[in-house]
Amino acid sequence: MTGRAGKTRNIFLVWLIWPLITLGIYFFVWWYKINREARDFDGRIQVDPTISLLAVLIGWIIIVPPFVSTYNTGERIARMQEAAGLPRTCNGVIGIVLMFVLSLQSMYYQYELNKIWAHLGYPPEGSLVPLTATAGTG
Numbered sequence: 001m002t003g004r005a006g007k008t009r010n011i012f013l014v015w016l017i018w019p020l021i022t023l024g025i026y027f028f029v030w031w032y033k034i035n036r037e038a039r040d041f042d043g044r045i046q047v048d049p050t051i052s053l054l055a056v057l058i059g060w061i062i063i064v065p066p067f068v069s070t071y072n073t074g075e076r077i078a079r080m081q082e083a084a085g086l087p088r089t090c091n092g093v094i095g096i097v098l099m100f101v102l103s104l105q106s107m108y109y110q111y112e113l114n115k116i117w118a119h120l121g122y123p124p125e126g127s128l129v130p131l132t133a134t135a136g137t138g
Contacts (some may be wrong), residue, residue: 073130
């Protein structure tokens, strides 16, 4: 079983620099991309990146969707780690807590994603990588 590799990104740039330069727009682009990477990495991970993006972009109107999207994204990253043969170290609850601490969830989630790409030998973005056959279910 194979999946597509995502992009290794600098956690500090993801968290502060690019969002600051783009007046916050980069965060939403990044959010879409990491959810798309989860879908492309492991076909067993069901996610519509557009819905995840809309949840954090306009979901604040009804309060709950950004928290659900943040939690689910953390759990998707954990499943990606498992599919790559790593232990599940990413936690959606930690992501939610970090939303309230200088929006550090982006730094945390990118750090956890970078662990996957490091474990796989920093493959080029979009290249096929091997997955663990039994991981990622549930």
